[in-house]
Amino acid sequence: GAVVSQHPSWVICKSGTSVKIECRSLDFQATTMFWYRQFPKQSLMLMATSNEGSKATYEQGVEKDKFLINHASLTLSTLTVTSAHPEDSSFYICSARDRTTANSGNTIYFGEGSWLTVV
Amino acid sequence: AQSVTQLDSQVPVFEEAPVELRCNYSSSVSVYLFWYVQYPNQGLQLLLKYLSGSTLVKGINGFEAEFNKSQTSFHLRKPSVHISDTAEYFCAVSKNSGNTPLVFGKGTRLSVIA
Numbered sequence: 001g002a003v004v005s006q007h008p009s010w011v012i013c014k015s016g017t018s019v020k021i022e023c024r025s026l027d028f029q030a031t032t033m034f035w036y037r038q039f040p041k042q043s044l045m046l047m048a049t050s051n052e053g054s055k056a057t058y059e060q061g062v063e064k065d066k067f068l069i070n071h072a073s074l075t076l077s078t079l080t081v082t083s084a085h086p087e088d089s090s091f092y093i094c095s096a097r098d099r100t101t102a103n104s105g106n107t108i109y110f111g112e113g114s115w116l117t118v119v
Numbered sequence: 120a121q122s123v124t125q126l127d128s129q130v131p132v133f134e135e136a137p138v139e140l141r142c143n144y145s146s147s148v149s150v151y152l153f154w155y156v157q158y159p160n161q162g163l164q165l166l167l168k169y170l171s172g173s174t175l176v177k178g179i180n181g182f183e184a185e186f187n188k189s190q191t192s193f194h195l196r197k198p199s200v201h202i203s204d205t206a207e208y209f210c211a212v213s214k215n216s217g218n219t220p221l222v223f224g225k226g227t228r229l230s231v232i233a
Contacts, residue, residue: 006162032218043209043225044163049218093162097218108213108221110155112162 003027004096006111013084013118020080021114023094029074030096034108035067038091050077074099084118091115121146121212123224131230132200140195140227142184142210152193153211153221154184163209169193170215180204205231 003026013019023033031052036044048069049057056069066088068080077096081088093113126141144150151170155163167178174186184195193210207228211221 034220036223044223046220046222049220051218095221110163110165115160 004094004109004111006092006094006114008114009112010115011117013116015085015118016083018080018082019084019116020078021092021094021116023077023079023096023111025075025096025098025109028096028098028100028109030077031074031099032097033071033077034095034097035069035077035079036093036095038093038113040091044093047079081116084116086118089117121150121214121222123210123212123222125208125210125224125227127227128225129228129230131232133232134202135199137198138196138200138204138229140208140210140229142193142195142224144191144193144210144212146191146212146214149215150212151215152184152186153213154178154182154193154195155209155211155223156180157207157209157226159206166195166208200229200231202231202233204229 005024007022033050035047038044046059047062050069050071052071052074058064071077091113095108095110098107122145124143132138153168154166157163166182167176169176169186177183182197186193207226209226210224213219213221
């Protein structure tokens with residue numbers, strides 16, 4: 001089946017530094033990718049919608065200058081957490097929609113997630 | 120906008136007993152409905168989805184769910200649970216058209232007791 005790969009799975013960074021998380025669709029092309037964050041024992045909250053070749057659409061309350069999203073190709077979207085602080089520590093999950101089934105079945109695949117710990 | 124309510128935050132159940140995890144949704148347009156499972160420190164795994172057609176949907180690991188439009192519900196059921204079913208379960212909804220994201224409920228923690 002379709003696979004979405006996230007890298008890294010775990011990352012620890014120092015406060016004030018930036019960290020990049022990659023989301024790749026391995027065997028399909030994704031015109032749209034979604035980024036979610038999940039705090040411990042909580043649900044997934046949509047952060048932004050990433051469309052290939054255009055600017056991401058951010059949800060209310062999500063700082064676009066802090067969470068930079070780039071979707072430069074049909075198989076790769078990146079989330080960069082800039083000037084990270086401990087409160088940014090969370091589980092970040094991406095999902096990708098297969099462009100061939102975007103309008104027939106809403107086929108969305110999720111990555112395995114990336115744990116970010118800011119110390 | 121769509122929203123999802125999972126009525127139970129935690130459901131403890133004995134092994135081999137049946138279980139039902141409740142999910143209600145709100146939407147002004149037609150929707151797709153999903154159930155995902157998340158094991159500790161892992162990503163999401165799709166259990167099943169309702170897109171159209173038969174309202175009873177069968178998924179992996181012996182789970183099934185029934186779409187009830189009049190009650191705006193999509194409850195998840197399993198006739199006999201195993202210890203390995205212990206996990207967090209999320210109900211999700213999306214519009215049935217366009218490039219729309221999934222909206223998740225708050226999740227239900229299923230704990231299977233030996």
